[in-house]
Amino acid sequence: MALMAKSIKRKGIKGEGTWGYIFIAVSLVVFAMFTAYPVVSAFIISLQKYKPLGSTYVGLDNYASTLKDALFWKAMKNTLVYTVLTVPVNLILSMAIAVLILPLRKKTQSFFKGIYYLPVVASGVALSVVWLWIFDPLEGGILNQLIHFFGFQNQNWLGSSKTAMFSLVFMSWMSSHGTSIIIYLAGLLGIDDTYYEAAEMDGANFLQKLWYIVVPSLKPATLFLLVTGVIGSFQVFQNAYLMTGGGPNNSTTMVGLLIFNSAFTYFEFGKAAAQSLILAVIIAGVSVIQFKYAGKDVEY
């Protein structure tokens, strides 16, 4: 009997290997063709002055010219400003909302989860069309009507370099919490009641429980959202492209848009590839720093 089991097992393992490769074959081909090859290719293109019929090798010229380009650094700065203004605020807002949803009944909880998640489902293009209208520079624009009510002057929200960046930031504040609220809520529901019990014995009030139990317990979720939020923010393209086109005066040109323009407006593929690889290195660096400083006691 034992012998039979052994032989069956061995036979199983032998077939397993082949089946394993069969099962991953398509995925592997797709990955090799549409991810692995492009990554290698990006590196090669970045060393060339790319032309469809015969490129010339230029070494590190594309990198050098990018690093000397004032617009690249401006785009980098814009991206950084956008990230610093949106990511932390969105995290705090969604944690606050998740904490507020917690004591409500199950049905009410899912009602709010649904509403807050709805903008995530809507297409970004559709939302940008609506926001363009909200930011309408004329007196009739909704935001202008609103600030009129409080006695402020008309603003050319997207058209003035003073307010364009703020407008994009404001749009992000108002619309991108759905995912993080749900992740935080799942984290909150996973906190063991015994922690609260122990804290109450020591006479902790609501705020103390929030600070000493909730915030540390949500640290893994926060780190996850922080890292993915920063990565996403560094790649922002669509809103800048659709809402302002990078203007006015490049005040909303993000790195993602700059790379897009290098490639598909000016057809400088080599330069675009170099810029994208610099971006990749920066993102990797920032992620490592976040893990190092925020993630000391987080296990993954």
Place this chain on the structure above:
Amino acid sequence: MSLYSNHAGNPKVKKIRNSVIFIVLLLFALATIFPIYFMVISALGDPVEAGAVSYSIFPSKVSFASFKFFFDYSEYSYRWLVNSLIVASTVTVSNVIFASMAGYAFSKLRFKGRGVLFGILLMSMMIPYQVTQVPLYILVVNVFDLQDTYSALIMPGLVTVYNIFLAKQFMSSIPNEIMESAKIEGCSQFTIYARIILPLSKTVLAVMAILTFMDSWNTFFWPLLVTNTMEMQTIQVGLKNFRFANTTYIAPMMAGATISALPMFILFFSLQRYFLEGVTVGAVKG
């Protein structure tokens, strides 16, 4: 004993507290969905020019004239929707099939290089899409010459690493004993996958299907790059043309935006559980 005091002795206090919380949440929720509400309401207004639009928050009368305007505006309006549907459906089906197969292999089958291959896949998820966009464009448009084809729209999305990861995470939790006994019964690996693993993974496959469909339906960037005739554009790209061609007609613009978002809203309200589950499957257990 929880974060919030139960006010066991005084149910009235608890009721008042929860009502206050409810109102605060509702106000913020209204602000969050205001753009969507506004989009739908404006779409139901008359297709007049921007200057003449009254910015009423409540509709004085409902009219579908703006939707008609949208469909009459371009002979390709319907085609954009059909294109989106074809691309999103194909990508969804192929992801469910191929990602589940790969996920099964990576979680349950032993083969040489399994760990290394999976590690490479995981690492690739951290590469910003900007890195691959230029080579991918060159490959699909210049090398394969697939501009303006469904193949170009579909191929790069046939199976995504994220979905493989999702499937693997879920299938790892299926006990090995089930497969062992099936193996002793003489089932082939394919039978085990199709008859045992797939039925047990229904939830994660539904989550995957919905999120993939949503991503594909809403994607703007890739279709923008690889289409240059109106005929082959998806609804998201078509909407952009419409916007720049007709900036003064706000109501039809909103009608177009509503149409592009409507299928996702319908899916969301009928399958909300799967949407919300999808968020946590990747994040919390990841």
